[in-house]
Amino acid sequence: MQSFRSLASRRDPWLAFVGLWVGLLSATPAWAGEPPTPPDAEPEPAAPPIPPDPEPRGSHATDPGGARAGEEPAKVATDVGQAGEGPKTGEAEDAEAEDNAMAAPEGAVLGAGAEDRAFRDTFLVDAGRITEPTVVVDDVTFNLHGEYQLRYRAFRDLALTPPLSDASIDRLGQRHYLYHWARLKAELKYQDVFKAVGEIDVPRGMVIGEKTQWVTASRDPLDENKWWEVHPRQLYVEYLSPIGLFRLGQQTSQWGMGVLAGDGDHPTLFGDYRRGSLVERLLFATRPMGKDTPLQVALAGDLVFEDARAKLMDGDRALQLVGVVRWQEPAWELGIYGVYRHQESDGESTGSLTPFTDKLNVGVVDLAGKFNAPIPGTRAHVFGQFEAAFVAGSMSYVRNIDQTRAGNQEVVRNYGGAAVLGVASTAGTGADRWGDCVVSLEWGYASGDADPGDGVTKRFTMDPNHNVGLILFDQVLAWKTARAATIAQDRLIVNRPSPGLQFLASEGGIFGATYLYPTVVVRPERWVDVKGGIVLAETTADFVDPFQYGALGNYRNFEGGQAKVHELGAEFDLGVDFRIAIDPHVAVNLGTEGGVFVPGGAFDDGTGQRLPVQYLLNNKLGVQF
Numbered sequence: 001m002q003s004f005r006s007l008a009s010r011r012d013p014w015l016a017f018v019g020l021w022v023g024l025l026s027a028t029p030a031w032a033g034e035p036p037t038p039p040d041a042e043p044e045p046a047a048p049p050i051p052p053d054p055e056p057r058g059s060h061a062t063d064p065g066g067a068r069a070g071e072e073p074a075k076v077a078t079d080v081g082q083a084g085e086g087p088k089t090g091e092a093e094d095a096e097a098e099d100n101a102m103a104a105p106e107g108a109v110l111g112a113g114a115e116d117r118a119f120r121d122t123f124l125v126d127a128g129r130i131t132e133p134t135v136v137v138d139d140v141t142f143n144l145h146g147e148y149q150l151r152y153r154a155f156r157d158l159a160l161t162p163p164l165s166d167a168s169i170d171r172l173g174q175r176h177y178l179y180h181w182a183r184l185k186a187e188l189k190y191q192d193v194f195k196a197v198g199e200i201d202v203p204r205g206m207v208i209g210e211k212t213q214w215v216t217a218s219r220d221p222l223d224e225n226k227w228w229e230v231h232p233r234q235l236y237v238e239y240l241s242p243i244g245l246f247r248l249g250q251q252t253s254q255w256g257m258g259v260l261a262g263d264g265d266h267p268t269l270f271g272d273y274r275r276g277s278l279v280e281r282l283l284f285a286t287r288p289m290g291k292d293t294p295l296q297v298a299l300a301g302d303l304v305f306e307d308a309r310a311k312l313m314d315g316d317r318a319l320q321l322v323g324v325v326r327w328q329e330p331a332w333e334l335g336i337y338g339v340y341r342h343q344e345s346d347g348e349s350t351g352s353l354t355p356f357t358d359k360l361n362v363g364v365v366d367l368a369g370k371f372n373a374p375i376p377g378t379r380a381h382v383f384g385q386f387e388a389a390f391v392a393g394s395m396s397y398v399r400n401i402d403q404t405r406a407g408n409q410e411v412v413r414n415y416g417g418a419a420v421l422g423v424a425s426t427a428g429t430g431a432d433r434w435g436d437c438v439v440s441l442e443w444g445y446a447s448g449d450a451d452p453g454d455g456v457t458k459r460f461t462m463d464p465n466h467n468v469g470l471i472l473f474d475q476v477l478a479w480k481t482a483r484a485a486t487i488a489q490d491r492l493i494v495n496r497p498s499p500g501l502q503f504l505a506s507e508g509g510i511f512g513a514t515y516l517y518p519t520v521v522v523r524p525e526r527w528v529d530v531k532g533g534i535v536l537a538e539t540t541a542d543f544v545d546p547f548q549y550g551a552l553g554n555y556r557n558f559e560g561g562q563a564k565v566h567e568l569g570a571e572f573d574l575g576v577d578f579r580i581a582i583d584p585h586v587a588v589n590l591g592t593e594g595g596v597f598v599p600g601g602a603f604d605d606g607t608g609q610r611l612p613v614q615y616l617l618n619n620k621l622g623v624q625f
Helices: 002-010 013-020 091-103 401-406 472-487 499-503 546-552
Strands: 135-137 140-155 176-190 194-209 229-240 245-251 278-286 295-306 317-328 332-348 355-374 380-395 410-427 434-446 513-522 528-539 567-583 586-599 614-624
Touching (some): 229 278, 472 546, 472 567, 472 614
Antiparallel strands (some): 140 614, 278 295, 295 317, 332 355, 380 410, 410 434, 434 513, 513 528, 528 567, 586 614
16 A cells, blocks of 8 residues: 555656556456446445535436447446447447347347337437447457547636635636547457557646636636646456456446446536546456346456545545446346445644544445336337435544544435436437437435534535536536635634545535436437426535534535525526538537526525526537547
């Protein structure tokens, strides 16, 4: 462990990435040449929600089907059971239909004319990703795919709690910015036995625009124009043995709807995917009953490189044990995902002579399933998916005075989940089918914490990549929690900020709230999306700002108003997207989406004044290759 500490102290992402990829990581299940699709497994499990109440986009984008663009659905360990994956064109889609018949990957409906009845993830969210192989020489296949994305966002400057050191800083300070990222993924495969994969975001960051202020507790605070950032994502090898598939190296992970674990690479109906969770993993997965049987089992060990709760290069040491059991039939599947997480962070009370180590020990159980079925007499499918997670354990990151004096730890008990049900009608035939109209309704729930000082952390925070709408969770609550976590470290308030503050910023994840999210997508042509959605939300407990409680002793909301008002408000979103194929190897994406958020009473300040109506416009330009 000392070697990891010294490496982390260098704060060099390249050294850490190269030096740690030989650490623990993941593998896909397999049996005698026909691997099942084990779930990706890096949750942000057990991380407690925010201090005194801590926290791994799916949303409407979740769907029962499909593998990541460029990967074989029956042989993929990542992106299992999540929608919004890349479209498959021509030969790639035909190949997927054949794989579905044998491996039953993502809920295809099989039999005579199966190609005309199979359910596909691209009916719901079509990202226009390219899947054509780059080079094929005998038994060796090399693929190099990627994307370049550019976003211009404009919105209303958000009112935030000012720091005690400067009462004039009562706004986010940002109204627009230009952001970009380039993502490259290379894959070298020999037959179905060996594969090596590398993926990296370079460059990535804010190109130009107004800068935020006093939100540095956020993972991406957007307070500097740093368009050149480098973010390594994956570097692993895998081997398909006669008894199963082994994978070793750094990678992302995905499970179910992405409520608990998100890989940062699944497009959603509104908004953009984020950087995701990165782990060093060793995983073995197999089909114990035989290669064509529905039972899948996987075991993994992780060292967390970076996620919403820990960052190895900042001195956080998070280890995880992961186990998965899943039953996968052609049109439905059901799985259980279990994780134990131990995390430590070193600190000093008043100086080098008073060191201490905060610890977190939590377990999580996550049940996920999905189904799809054709509607008789129509060209439509009904589909559904759900995920429910429960987190339990203890930690010393967040403790009140009485707990500290007695040497007791904070108890962690929180839970959350989501479910979606919808209908997708189709147009076209064979490999050229698409979803011409999709209507769905998602419901979600995340437990809240009305009393941050009672010794029990109850707030559940979903993974930031589970996107619901554009504004309420991704913009308003993300920046309000980041400001609260930042000013809680103000030296005018405390001499030693609590190490648990990294659990306070939601990073856009849904926390302490329940919501309804109806959406509709109409595609007059396969390459055009016209979409709309509504978010109706309220808190699941009194809306208490942990900063207001911990620093000032007030049971107040983030505006300093009454915490007993639960209505978060209503959001209305619209957008249009275009996917233009230049040739089989290049596609251009254009789009614009916007929303209006009408705040509810949970955002009233101490005088009863409501937060002004918020709006956001997101203009998109991208190239897939």
